[in-house]
Amino acid sequence: MGIETCIKKYRIILAICLMAGITGCDVLHDDLSQCDLFLEFRYDYNLANEDWFAEQVEEVKVFVFDTNGKYIRTFSESGDILKNADYRMLLPYHLKGCTAVVWAGKTDKFYSLPEMAAGDPIDKLTLKYEPENGKSGGHLDALWHSGPLQMFSPENTGNTETVSLLRNTNDVAISITRGSTSVDISEYDVQLVGANGSYDHKNNFADVAGNIIYYPCSEEEDDKTHLRAQLHTLRFVKGADMAFSITEKSSGKSIDIGGQAIINPIDYLLMSKPETMDGQEYLDRRYLWDINIRIGDKADNGYIALCITINGWTYWFQPTDI
DSSP states (O other), X not given: OOHHHHHHHHXXXXXXXXXXXXXXXXXXXXXXXXXXXXXXXXXXXXXXOOOOHHXXXXXXXXXXXXXXXXXXXXXXXXXXGGGSTTOOEEEEGGGTTOEEEEEESOTTTSOBOOOOOTTOBGGGOOEEOOOGGXXXXXXXXXXXXXXXXXXXXXXXXXSEEEEEOEEOEEEEEEEEEETTEEOOGGGEEEEEEESOSEEOTTSSBOTTOOOEEEOOOGGGSGGGTOSOEEEEEEOOOTTOOEEEEEEETTTOOBOXXXXXXXXXXXXXXXXXXXXXXXXXXXXXXXXXXXXXXXEOSSTTTTTBEXXXXXXXXXXXXXXXXX
8 A cells, every 4th residue: 555545544534533523632542641631711701701711710620520420530720820821721631521610719718619539429519608607798709610511522623622611709889879979888787698608510509508698898898988888799690589788877777779678689780781681691791780879868768769770770769850
């Protein structure tokens, strides 16, 4: 057989293998340790549709499971290497076809993940946030999730798999305006209550989730001017029960927002979404929320919200001449 004939046959075999989802490593190497696979990470699931992975994410943990959902091992990376625009995580070739679940961000300070042993079921992988006495009144490190993802499925004929991250934390700014004047937010008790402190491997609320009471972070009250309160919360989910209230400390009176002292803020957050965007997609893409409650400036309506403004969108409850 001539050299040209051999080359032609090799090219035909390689083309057939690529069409079938088989890489050159499957065809040419008995020692698969000589082949490399890579994961690249993106965080462009935001309103800007821009990749902010290198800018925002400081750590990634990749939990790998076999085709039966049994745990194999964890790969992690942190630090300046993630800031490189061309960063990719190297994986052994024999993990091709396995399932990955990714938690990104500094998961060790505020959150807990289980110690996984070889053979553990994928259902064991539950991330929890359990603040003392269920009260959270400080800054939370940003958190991201992805998966479960089949790595290098037959449709992927390359050696790189893209992992798209979804942000699981929100930064919420709360302010109150009386008439047309901003008021001292420290004169009010602001709280948000929700059972959103536990997530399974699919990023759904886990059954073990208990209520968390979110309070403003005292160190971040608008640089001590007390005009805005900053709340840091975990994921907002459409249809979930949450309770938001604002109460004046001196009188104990709650601000009436749309006829209620306690509202589900998700109902109002979704009112501000673009018409062309799904509700949950909007909650997941936006993580910076600016909420202003405008109350009356007279004694008889000083505890009634005239309107609520969310990221520039305003819903009026009461008419006003101001």
